[in-house]
Amino acid sequence: MTGLLDTLRRTARMMVGVPDYDAYLRHMREHHPHLPAMDRTQFFRERQEARYGGKNGGKCC
Amino acid sequence: MTRHIPWILIAIVGAVALSVVAVSRGEAVNALWIVVAAVSSFLVAYRYYALYIARTVMRLDPTRATPAIRRADGLDYVATDKVVLFGHHFAAIAGAGPLVGPVLAAQMGYLPGTIWIIAGVVLAGAVQDFMVLFISMRRDGRSLGELIRMEMGQVAGTIALFGAFMIMVIILAVLALIVVKALAESPWGMFTVAATVPLAMLMGAYTRWIRPGRIGEVSLIGLVGLLAAIVYGQSVALSPVWGPAFTFTPVQLCWILIGYGAIASVLPVWLLLAPRDYLSTFLKIGAIAALAIGIVIMAPPLKMHAVTQFVGGDGPVWSGGLFPFLFITIACGAVSGFHALIASGTTPKLIASEAHAPIIGYGAMLMEAFVAIMALVGASILDPGVYFTMNSPAALIGTDAASASAAVTAMGFPISPELIVQTAKDVGEHSIISRAGGAPTLAVAMAEIFSHVVGGPAMKAFWYHFAILFEALFILTAVDAGTRAGRFMLQDLMALAVPGFKETKSIVPGLVATALTVAAWGFFLYQGVTDPLGGVNTLWPVFGISNQMLAAIALMLATAVLFRMKQDRYVWVTMAPTAWLLVCTLSAGALKLISADPKVGFLTHAARFSAAADRGEILAPAKSMEQMRQIIFNDRVDAALVAIFLAVVLSLLFFTIRTCLAARRIAAPTAREIPAQLVPAE
Numbered sequence: 001m002t003g004l005l006d007t008l009r010r011t012a013r014m015m016v017g018v019p020d021y022d023a024y025l026r027h028m029r030e031h032h033p034h035l036p037a038m039d040r041t042q043f044f045r046e047r048q049e050a051r052y053g054g055k056n057g058g059k060c061c
Numbered sequence: 062m063t064r065h066i067p068w069i070l071i072a073i074v075g076a077v078a079l080s081v082v083a084v085s086r087g088e089a090v091n092a093l094w095i096v097v098a099a100v101s102s103f104l105v106a107y108r109y110y111a112l113y114i115a116r117t118v119m120r121l122d123p124t125r126a127t128p129a130i131r132r133a134d135g136l137d138y139v140a141t142d143k144v145v146l147f148g149h150h151f152a153a154i155a156g157a158g159p160l161v162g163p164v165l166a167a168q169m170g171y172l173p174g175t176i177w178i179i180a181g182v183v184l185a186g187a188v189q190d191f192m193v194l195f196i197s198m199r200r201d202g203r204s205l206g207e208l209i210r211m212e213m214g215q216v217a218g219t220i221a222l223f224g225a226f227m228i229m230v231i232i233l234a235v236l237a238l239i240v241v242k243a244l245a246e247s248p249w250g251m252f253t254v255a256a257t258v259p260l261a262m263l264m265g266a267y268t269r270w271i272r273p274g275r276i277g278e279v280s281l282i283g284l285v286g287l288l289a290a291i292v293y294g295q296s297v298a299l300s301p302v303w304g305p306a307f308t309f310t311p312v313q314l315c316w317i318l319i320g321y322g323a324i325a326s327v328l329p330v331w332l333l334l335a336p337r338d339y340l341s342t343f344l345k346i347g348a349i350a351a352l353a354i355g356i357v358i359m360a361p362p363l364k365m366h367a368v369t370q371f372v373g374g375d376g377p378v379w380s381g382g383l384f385p386f387l388f389i390t391i392a393c394g395a396v397s398g399f400h401a402l403i404a405s406g407t408t409p410k411l412i413a414s415e416a417h418a419p420i421i422g423y424g425a426m427l428m429e430a431f432v433a434i435m436a437l438v439g440a441s442i443l444d445p446g447v448y449f450t451m452n453s454p455a456a457l458i459g460t461d462a463a464s465a466s467a468a469v470t471a472m473g474f475p476i477s478p479e480l481i482v483q484t485a486k487d488v489g490e491h492s493i494i495s496r497a498g499g500a501p502t503l504a505v506a507m508a509e510i511f512s513h514v515v516g517g518p519a520m521k522a523f524w525y526h527f528a529i530l531f532e533a534l535f536i537l538t539a540v541d542a543g544t545r546a547g548r549f550m551l552q553d554l555m556a557l558a559v560p561g562f563k564e565t566k567s568i569v570p571g572l573v574a575t576a577l578t579v580a581a582w583g584f585f586l587y588q589g590v591t592d593p594l595g596g597v598n599t600l601w602p603v604f605g606i607s608n609q610m611l612a613a614i615a616l617m618l619a620t621a622v623l624f625r626m627k628q629d630r631y632v633w634v635t636m637a638p639t640a641w642l643l644v645c646t647l648s649a650g651a652l653k654l655i656s657a658d659p660k661v662g663f664l665t666h667a668a669r670f671s672a673a674a675d676r677g678e679i680l681a682p683a684k685s686m687e688q689m690r691q692i693i694f695n696d697r698v699d700a701a702l703v704a705i706f707l708a709v710v711l712s713l714l715f716f717t718i719r720t721c722l723a724a725r726r727i728a729a730p731t732a733r734e735i736p737a738q739l740v741p742a743e
Contacts, residue, residue, distance in 0.1 A: 011148035013276055014141065015342050016335075017407070024135030031133070044274035045331070050137065052330035052338070052542065 017051030018044065068108050075101030082175060082367075089362035092438045095175055096356065099434045103427040106183040111191065111423040118623070118631040119195050123416040126738045128202045128409060138202070140413035143420060149411065151425040152342050153403045154190070155349065157236055157536050158393025158608070159429055161499035163437035165601060166391045167448065168378040170368040171441040173387055178437065181388070181395030182430035185638035189396060189612055191422030192619035192635060193404040198418060199734040202410035205401050209618055209713075211733050212625065217716040219557065221614060224709035225402070226550040227702070228607040230578070232399070233543045234585035235604040236536045237322070238596055241314045241586070242498035243529050248307035249298035249489055250526055251314075254533045255307070256290035257337060264336035276339055283340045291526050295489060315590040318540070319583040326544035326575055334541050341535035348507075348531045352435050355510040365441035365448065370473065377453035377472070378497070379598050380660040385649040389605035394433020396642065398611025400426065414740070439506030446476025447484055447493070451502050454595035455495040456682040465494045489522030497597045504528035547578040588695045593682030603699060606649050610710045613642040617717040624724040625732035643714065650707045654700055663703065667696035 010020060021043050028037040038046060078098035082090060115121045129140040141149070166174040196208055203211070206225065210218025244251045263286075264279045272278060297303045309317065325333055374382040379390060393399070404422060412421060440448060449469045450458065458468035462478035469476050485493045488508055493501070508525040512518060551574040556563035562570045589596030616639040623632045656662030659669050673680045674689045683689045724731055 007142065007144055009277070010142065011145045012343065014145045014149040014411075015152040015346070016276060016339050017149075018274075018276065019136070019139045019141070019411075023139060027133055027135035027139075041273040044268075047136065048331055048335050052334050052545070 018047050068105055071101045072105045075105065079179075083172060086367065089364065090367075092356060092361050092363055092442055095171070095363075095434060095438055098175070099179055099431060102179050102183065103431065106187075107419070107424060107427060110183060111187070111419045114188065114191060114423070114634060115419045118628060118634050119192075119418075121195070121415040121418055122737070123414050124739055125415055126740050127198055127412050127415060129411055129413055130740055131735075131738055132201065132410075137407075138410045141411040143413070143417045146408065146411050146413070146417065146421055147425055148346075150403070150408045150421050151428055152346060153407070154397070154400050154425060155345060155429055155432060156393070156539060157239060157500070157532060158397060158399075159433040160436045160503055160532065161239060161601075162391045162605070163394050163433045164440040164499035164502050165378055165452070165597070166387055167365055167437060167440035168369065168376045168452065169372045169383060169387060170366045171363055171437060172367040173372065173383060174391060174437045175434070177388060177391055178395045178430050178433050181391070182426060182433075185612070185616070185641065186396035186400075186430065187423040187426035188634060188638055189398075189615050189619070190400045190404050190426040191419065192622075193401045193615050194409055194412075194418055194422035196619065196622050197405035197409040198412055198415065201735055202407075203405065205405045205615065205618070208405060209614075212618060212621055213713075213716045213720045217713060219554075220709055220712055220716075222550060223554060224614065224706070224713075225611065226547060226554060227705060227709075228398070228611055229543055229547045229550065230581040231585065231600070231604045231607050231702070233322075233540055233547070233582035234589060235597075235600045236543075237315075237318050237540055237582065237586045238589040238600055239498040239500050240318065240533050240536050240540075241311050241590055242496060242597065243500040243504070243533060244309070245311040245314055246308060246492070247298075247490055247529075248304045249294040249522075250529045250533070251307045251309060252294040252297045252303075253287070253290045253526055253530045254537070256294075257287065257340070257530075257534060257537075258333065260286045260290070261333050261337040261340065264339070265332040268336060269331050279336065280339045280343055283336065284344075287340065287344075287530065291523060291530060294526060295522065298489070311590045312587075315583075315587050318586065319579060321537075322540050322544050322583070323575065323579045325541045326548065326579070327572070334538070334545075337534065338538050338542070341531075341538045344531050345535050348528070349432055349435075352439070352507060352510065353431075355507075355514050356435060356438060359510050359513045361438075361442040361510070361513075363438070363441045364443060365445050369445075374658075374661075377449060377457050379601060380658075381602070381649075381652065385645040385652070386602060386605075388645045389602055389609060389649045391433070392605045392608050394430055394436070396609060396612045396638070397429075398608045398613070398615055400429075401611060401615035436503055439503050439510070442509065443502070443506055444476065444480070445474040446470070446480065447505070448502060449474050450476060450481055451493050451496045451505070452499075453495060454497065454593075454598060456593050456595070458494065460492075460494060462494070487518065487521045488525035490525070495595065497595045499597075500529065500532045504532070544575065544578050544582075547582075548574040551578055584698075588698070591691070592695070593688075593692075599695075599699060602649070602653060603702060606646055606653065606703065607706050609642055609646045610650075610706050613639055613646055613710060614713050616642065617713060621717050621720040621724070622732050624721040625730060627724075627728075627730045629725070643710070646710065647707065650703050650710075653703045654707075663696045663700040667693050667700070670696070 021040055025037055075098055078094045081094045082098055129138050132138040163174050197203055206218050206222045209221045264283050267279050372383045446469050450465050458465040462481040465481055466476050466478040488505055504525050507528040508521045511524040512521045552563055552570055589600045592599055616635050619635040620632055620639055652661055653663055657665055659666040670680055670689055670693045683692055
């Protein structure tokens with residue numbers, strides 16, 4: 001049940017362009033341990049800008 | 062063999078349902094037959110055709126690393142769970158198109174639309190989405206324009222980019238027109254939609270400063286606000302002060318929307334666009350799910366005829382015969398060229414394994430077609446008299462209940478003036494006459510279905526305005542996001558002539574490109590709003606042609622890629638739908654240009670009006686010489702636009718043929734995929 005809720009939560013966030021923050025942290029830890037990782041707020045703002053501010057703004061008809 | 066048995070059963074159920082829909086005459090057919098026919102066709106098509114394409118045509122390889130694995134960065138390139146990505150992709154492709162197109166197509170009866178949505182999506186629409194996803198996934202998730210450049214050359218890429226920009230302009234104009242048609246003279250609807258602007262800004266401030274990133278929380282707050290706005294909207298509409306203050310004519314609304322588009326698209330994204338996108342996305346998914354459940358619970362009978370007399374042309378909703386205009390009108394629900402931009406956008410960068418491509422690429426499009434089927438069902442459960450009263454232009458049926466009732470009854474769809482007045486009263490509107498554009502019709506149908514399940518007739522007006530709000534909300538989000546996207550496309554194009562124009566740091570090129578984009582769609586919106594024949598009549602076919610042409614372009618790219626992969630034996634998979642789309646769009650485009658019927662051909666219409674103007678005559682629906690000149694000018698602009706689309710698609714056809722012939726002369730594969738890399742072992 002928690003698995004289903006978690007999937008729903010992640011699906012809803014991905015629908016509006018926000019990927020999993022924990023996965024991002026894991027990626028940074030594994031591949032770029034020397035670089036500083038963004039905190040949750042910075043991550044959210046970065047993703048928001050990337051989804052709407054740039055060229056991915058195209059929505060479907 | 063036993064593993065095929067359930068699928069054979071599903072196929073039999075589907076065939077039975079489809080034949081019930083197709084052959085029943087006289088007695089009312091239940092809408093569930095259409096739903097069952099569609100769902101079983103989709104399941105069987107997915108199980109056999111999508112898997113055939115995946116294994117044999119594309120030769121998908123689950124051991125081959127996708128861009129999300131090779132270029133993982135935790136941000137743009139993230140290996141995403143299959144279910145989560147399906148939701149993301151579906152939310153990105155589902156919009157107003159599949160809801161509006163089938164509603165308009167219902168003027169020919171429910172049967173032609175049903176058949177085309179089912180056949181079209183299985184053989185063309187889903188194939189297109191799936192192929193573009195595959196091509197982009199093998200090339201680092203590049204965009205459609207870049208893919209065309211890679212496989213077919215620089216010139217072809219630039220032409221495609223230009224075509225995509227023009228298509229964007231038409232889409233924005235037609236979407237905005239639908240909002241104008243839905244909100245004009247409707248203070249209740251206007252108030253609720255206007256309320257979303259401060260509401261979204263409040264949400265924006267909340268996610269910016271108070272609780273950053275709490276999307277779920279802020280969306281719930283927003284939803285409560287929306288529901289309050291709908292409930293409160295009724296009192297606003299009835300108030301002697303506020304009612305008139307929120308009542309706008311179509312022309313006023315047109316200017317409001319143009320101003321809104323210009324301002325909203327330069328505001329910071331977190332303030333208005335992002336929070337409203339949360340609301341519109343979740344509301345859209347929720348409303349689609351609720352509609353599906355509602356239709357199953359209510360199991361309404363279809364009241365529209367299976368086939369109406371308008372298949373030959375002469376329909377009041379849009380002009381032209383079944384071929385090619387039915388296919389142009391349904392557009393997105395069966396095949397949507399715009400999906401090629403999404404399938405080569407974020408999705409290929411998020412897909413975790415090539416094995417997920419069928420469910421994402423093909424499966425999500427089947428789901429979209431299911432939405433189109435529901436919209437068609439919605440339009441067809443209404444009394445046909447109500448349907449034609451709502452969708453015929455005022456020039457044909459007048460503006461009061463008596464004239465509309467007489468005119469629609471004369472068409473062969475009896476309706477009393479009392480029913481027209483009562484229907485408007487039920488949904489809390491002043492009038493339902495000539496509320497073209499599809500959205501109001503669908504809202505009446507949704508009110509019918511939802512109030513059957515929750516609240517009874519007393520809730521109809523609430524559900525009607527809920528449905529209008531849900532459609533207007535995501536259309537306005539699309540107008541805002543589309544203006545931004547159009548601005549970047551335009552800057553890319555202008556940079557070809559003026560190198561400094563791509564500079565995104567400097568503010569001037571951005572403002573110039575934004576202003577030009579808004580002016581472009583604003584022009585067509587104004588033209589549509591002031592069009593005496595209703596606008597939808599003129600603009601929707603142009604939109605449909607452009608959208609289907611983009612689909613043809615995407616399928617031509619797919620055909621060229623298959624030749625370059627040396628998969629010559631299987632190119633029929635993309636070549637057959639390409640050929641069909643080319644036949645439909647080229648003949649529809651040619652008819653729009655040169656048809657001798659003034660209701661279809663722009664140039665004939667212009668010639669007729671200009672001849673009359675020379676004689677000093679004024680032809681209805683124009684009321685002055687000024688309007689005559691306006692109509693002639695609009696006709697010529699529309700004709701030029703269609704000619705541009707024809708030129709774009711024909712030149713890309715030329716490049717495709719050249720690329721395919723070149724690929725056939727070389728014995729080895731020439732497709733420019735990123736070299737295969739294995740998925741790293743865990």
